[in-house]
Amino acid sequence: MKITRSFHFYAVMVCLLLSQRSIAQNWKFPYQNHTLSFEERVNDLVGRMTLEEKVSQMLNSSPAIPRLEVPAYDWWNETLHGVARTPYPVTVFPQAIGMAATFDTAALFKMADYSALEGRVIFNKAVAEGKTNSRYLGLTYWTPNINIFRDPRWGRGQETYGEDPYLTAMLGDAFVRGLQGSDPKYLKAAACAKHYAVHSGPEPLRHVFNADVSAYDLWDTYLPAFKKLVVDSKVIGVMCAYNAFRKQPCCASDLLMTDILRNQWSFSGYVTSDCWAIDDFFKNHKTHPDAASASADAVFHGTDLDCGTDAYKALVQAVKEEKITEQQIDVSVKRLFLVRFKLGMFDPPSMVKYAQTPDSKLDAAEHGKHALQMARESMVLLKNKNNTLPLSKKLKKIVVLGPNADNPLAQLGNYNGIPSKLITILQGIKDKAGASTKVVYEQAVNFTNNNVLSFTDISGDCSADGKPGIKATYYSNKELNGEPVATVYEKQIDHEWQEGEKVVENLRANHFSARYVTDYKPTGNGSITFELIADDGVRFSINGKTVFDSWTRRQRSIASYTLTTQKDSVYHLVIEFWQGEGKATLKLNTGNFAVTDFNALAKKHSDADAFIFAGGISPQLEGEEMKVSDPGFNGGDRTTIMIPAIQTELMKTLQGTGKPVIFVMMTGSAIATPWEAENVSAIVNAWYGGQSAGTAIADILFGDYNPSGRLPVTFYKSDADLTAFEDYSMKNRTYRYFTGKPLYGFGYGLSYTTFRYDQLQAPAVADEGKGITVSVRVTNAGKKAGDEVVQLYLVNKNTAIATSLKTLKGFQRITLKPGESKVVKFTLLPEDLTYVNAGGQYQALNGKMQLCAGGHQPDEPNPSSGNVVKKEIIIKKKAQ
Template structure:
């Protein structure tokens, strides 16, 4: 008797047949994953093996092997696969210093991931972003605030990053002793990666001091491998000492596999193997065959890309042996068997997660709680905060005040609803209080932009723009995907992001159609920006045709004098030729406004809440932004953009009290703002409930307790060269200057006092008293410094704990500080070890010297 299983792969329905009885050992669920993998590998042909070592892993129908997608994303909630709970960006979650809460967030995210996987399988699909292998956490050290991807990390400290990374792995993979893993998680990007974005495909890190390597760049990876049993490690784009990371024998073979004993899967970053031989990139090899052999022999098991299609040729030419492939394939299949992906659903508990958990109230509440804990109060002159809820006129201004998409950060899903910061403030005020929103302040220039996207409907009358995609450049055949966009469209394949599930990264085309019916007479611009080609068709007439020069970024702003009630049928045909894919579309009214006009609108305000900063549209992964101090997703300057600085200064000059909310994924130099604003709150990109969390802090419904996971410098002049990977002068551990706000810093509405720490037999204890008038949480931080070490860090975080203390209450805090916490670099032996001697142990609520109590501990 046969049972049938149908799955959609690459847009084609595939039906597998497998016997109802167990025929082969690899189908026997009582065997170990290793035994099952050994049996299955022996049944594969060379061509089948090659297909299984690429991230879009093809099926082997004769053996019942289903398609498998190795690349999925859940940086801060399930990403790029429809509706999902969107938590604050990871840098914001790091500011919570709450790894227990972080675990709960990723446990919730993994619930949603399993639900979405089950939905896809039952729908006969298995497209990108629908699989069970998730490429997170990003545990790179955020060494420089100019790095555009810093928002994806957990900050600048190895220990904080380690604690947070372990929590993510536990939340995604489930209990270590479970038969089946919930998901596969991935520690990335290994190793020594921290920007820049613009040259990552050719960059070479040379002569990195061994101390920096072992004390700063590697500890989190080692911990996730040895303590976390992380399933996957992703090798990075750049070279180290001339070898690309995905072909690095020292890092992959000697350290990862040898010293640390990693038995899991190594995946490449997307396109990283292609960088080996591409002209203008690493040029480490000459051909795809040579690149394939180098990467596989170094230990890269799975390629995100298509270079591994050369595997059969590499074997035939003697560059590889089939037995070399079997080593990688065993690791890949062990991972798949540990997921239960090849076993009946009823045997895998994770396949029984109730569907109602997807975007549930419980998960929304977790996003809310994490957003609250991520808020860092940096300044509060004259105790202007918390604000009164009544009898107060508030003006809300700034580019991030009413921007829901900003709050999602990068690599995000789509929340069912987002509470903007403006929404949160409006919901809080009470009797005789007003909230006035002043539109027009932009990130880099002031202009009132009114989108008419809400006046667009599909040709069938559904709100939005309808899109059809084809995996060819001719728009031929059945569409590979279709969707409707209800917000202004901003798509690109930066970071190897597809436009929609089922659409390839390159060589695709699309048609976008909508009907614009304005409610009043207006002059609008149809704003189009695309790489590669497009044509714009209005009411059947082609008014812009850029197909003929379909290469590179192209922009069209087509003015339309629209008449109220008249219908304008709009169609945009898009073609992607090669490389970069980018498409933006909106219909806007726009006019510039002066600072005087904006300040005048705030004339009656008792307080101005300015919600500024930057945006994921300006900082991120390998972006094509070149103006206003941004390059490739990185920043060339760390100051707040000039337009915002000048407007805040004008508000101050007009006598306004300004409360500044900074939204960013990284550190902003806010020296001017610290002078011109009464209060400053760092809100990051705070997720779907960010507006509620900000408002809670502003009005005193939540006592802020977040702490900075990074240093806020005064200017870019405080920073070494961006391309210099040595740690000298970087982060709180090596920076000799005075920061604007220090790592670990964050204010509260109450005051805490620390007693003298005590240390005995691996335990540290300290008295903590809340001498203020309201309850609060404090993060107790423990730093260590070997006194005789004159070359090493100024101090290094070794323990922390979040503690709740009631008003007027006192508590005794006990923390583990084992012998291993004193491990550091020994230049005599060139190893990490505990060196006997005297150590300063510093305890307090930030890394600032004035916030720490110090005792001397002798380690024997």
């Protein structure tokens, strides 16, 4: 038996050695030799390239180099809250700001892990189909967005983890570790910390804006999260921002790029420009005369990849003009190829465990379960007057209203994928309510007005070429030229494509056009209103007469036209549309507009047991450089943080019925709701909750889940609490420096139970430059099990030190049964007990400090979340 085992072992070893030898010898170029280190292979490959070939690899869409057997690759991909803009169904988690509200690093780590697995499946499919040159199919994700959400008017704040540097750093760290994996050799996927640095709007000015902050604010607020991800998390990528910093474009900043990122932090990964940022050097910032000068300066400062444009093609000219050397080009190209090698792109799948990810991981059931759990954890109960919530499942009638009640787009946020299944708020409530409960839906208002379109389905009255429906012809260019990619017949025009998403057959939503033709034959005399919603260029004609034309304007158009109709007449409708970059929307709604009479609506539903109003705002109004100019919004940002007045007006009418009014608020940022905070029965902030938002909201409304989310941003009372949007100083901004009283503070959130804190343990005296251990006992003093987010704050009591008013230093999410207690421990390292001086240097704290532990900030009472315990400590200054 021993002889047999020994022989078997020997045979296996021989086979392995022969196999490895075969692999090692089966290469044309040394860079393909898997026994060499990645660095040796990269050096060999880049050393074989011409200058032109090297430069071609510094664009996000890097072409193949056939003679060297290098496949094409597009670096541009996103996975902000699930893999984005892919043609495959994927798991869509809550928007980043919602995930931040969970205060749950373990959940974020798992979410990133799941997203990376789904991304691997998608990339494997792309490799199998020879489509590695397609955008949104690669393994280099330009996520996470760790900018500080300093001003609630910024439309992209929804992509961040909130306003606090510590919370942002900890959540960003969890995301990077989950996405990149723990394999000692290969990356599961490549994360990218963006937008470096000092970047947070306004969106309409981002290509021309020059930010200038003090050394204190730079190091105290804007850089800590980047430092954490670069130095500790080992993020492989960094994206430099559009704006300038101290009159140098961020992608060519001496301080940010050279001194801090490459020298102080020793970052060895790759840097990509934000898309079209290099063009901004000479087109908008006017700091450089042309593409060659701009590109050379960006590469000199360590920006390795040019996204969105072909400005870097001018690097060939720049080398010839001696603006930069080819050896400097080599540095960037080697960084880029090292990332691709670490992702296993030049090794057989059998050698890369992540390349063997099974297809079953795409949109997997366990991922969907986690998306639901994160949605539940993200919801923040802001108000619950007289325990209005949870609702009974035995109510007779519930009326659900509002622009977000049945709005899938609001749940998906931005930079999102498309799930195989999505549950809206309305559907979630219908699914959850008891069999005896009647659930009625009335939209009642749009986001900013109450002129609501009552929809009419005219599809049965439309035909083209003798076939029912609408003839849709799609082209792979923006000019409706050449042979069409496809001609299909559609029932209606109702499209919302993510950039890069499949439109039809092999056509992706990027630089395409379409023509829609149908003959409409009404069944009676009267009128019909056509509401056209379109991104980018659109034309609409009826019987040859143009009724709307925005063909030459790149902006979102919302237009309506009322047609007087006669029975048996035929109306020839033609809509032509083109899309460039970004999302593509084309919708033709039909019906008639009518102004909602709120009093009549309330009277109509006087028998309701409760009103649930799903309002707030949506990613249709706030986001990245959007063409939106609705009242209160501008270019993706907001001009006011007040909730649109029409929504308050409706809730006032509903409140007048004497029935409970529950406000479910969807938003990516802070909304000021002073009347609602005083008057409505309950408020749940639901963010943009992802594919399972409707189920999660219903779970909370009916008590199947105890709410536990906490605000990662300050909810101010009004615009008067805000300083100028363009001012990047942190004075009077965020909970760390705001001297007023917020409507709801950072870290705030209610529960259906009560938590009690006591036994705060910490040394009375600590030594400067050393860490300390802090512990506190937390007890669930209520009758319902629930999660508590235990928060530890440090309050500076030493007036000789100029620093923030208070600072989050630790947090833990725990679960407690009724009556259960748990001791929560925090370890504060020496670097946790430092502050930034006026010169931007970290120094050890000393003197009198106060430690505060609780379910919220130390000076903001939260009656449903227990109390806060405090202890003063003295940090002894070292003897000089």
